[in-house]
Amino acid sequence: MEDKNKRPSRPASSRPSGPNNARRREDLPARGGSSNRAGAPRQTRDGSDPRGARPAPMDREQSRLRPRIFEPDIPDEITGEELDKSLRAELLSLSAENAKVVARHLACVNLYAEDDPQRAHKHGVAAAHHAGRLAVVRESAGYAAYRAGHYEIALKELRASHRISGDVSMWPVMADCERGLGNPLKALNLAGSDEVKRLAKPEEIEMRIVASGARRDLGQFDAAVVTLTCKELKNEQEEWAVRLRYAYADALEAAGRKEESQEWFAKCAEIDTEEATDASERCL
Known part of the structure; x- marks a missing residue:
């Protein structure tokens, strides 16, 4: 005989985007x-009564279940x-x-x-x-x-x-995602936020590079150069030094400052011992 007082059985618990290849x-x-x-x-529960019994799976609102x-x-x-x-x-x-x-x-x-x-x-x-x-x-x-x-x-x-x-270490990547979505102004807003003050030096440099790229997206080529003009360009030891010099040289070239660009591509090549960039070719 079916037990009318038997509790319902507990149900088993059951995320697009657009690449910017031209970047x-x-x-x-x-x-x-x-x-x-x-x-x-977390899967939410609905319909529970004062005694703690929950509806059987077939009675549960399907929209509230976690989708497969x-x-x-x-x-x-x-x-x-x-x-x-x-x-x-x-x-x-x-x-x-x-x-x-x-x-x-x-x-x-x-x-x-x-x-x-x-x-x-x-x-x-x-x-x-x-x-x-x-x-x-x-x-x-x-x-x-x-x-x-x-x-x-x-x-x-x-x-x-x-x-x-x-x-906040992911702030530069978030800013570059905004660039990828065609939102350079939003990227610059992130670059100018208070959170940037909390970044470690490597992430700070990356944010400069992203912000410079956002300026270029807006056609502000001189401002892109200014964004990367910093004392850290003298650094030759840190891992981020190669990327900073390369980005600076590239920004100079985009701004039409060819001679200065060649100089900085050469300076980049000097410390790019692993040839992570094509600086040695672009300084010729």
Whole structure:
């Protein structure tokens, strides 16, 4: 006989964009954030009565269920242990099963970041779907979307990460996403915000490069040069020095200052020992 007092069974719990391929490499900020870093809100409950009983799955409002997403395949050999211990530690607030799924997706974000950014992006979306309340996961998803050229999604994810953690290190990438979306004025607004004062030197330099690019987007070529005119151009040791000199030389060339441009391409080539740029060719 059917037990009329039996509680209903608990239901099982069940994120577009436009690449700007014509963008110059020197205008883009470095892929910020840790290379080891890579949502939907929690499923809400409705209709619960004073006794705590919940409607059976068939009675629940379907629009309130978390939508299913495309889950990209994860190679069997990827276990999630490939991530840094510090990153895996940030997943401990998740259930053990969910933490493993998220860790494996984040490992795939790193695995495909360079060779297959679109695939990496899909894994970023999946990770954020499973752990949307974790800043590090939203940040990883944002950077993956940025590398794949999905600037609108990248902005959404990076803004979410900032809201959760208060970290501003992704500010230059957010500004460049605005450029990618055709919003140079919004990029400049970000570059002039109070948050920029909190940036570490590498991110500060990247923001200068992005802001200079935004000036060029607006046809303000002399202003683009001024934006990059700083004492840091004398630096020869830091990793960002090559990018800064290259961007400065390129801005000079765009402003029609050919002789000065050649000089700075040569100065860039002097410290670009790994030939990360074509400065040696452009100074000829």
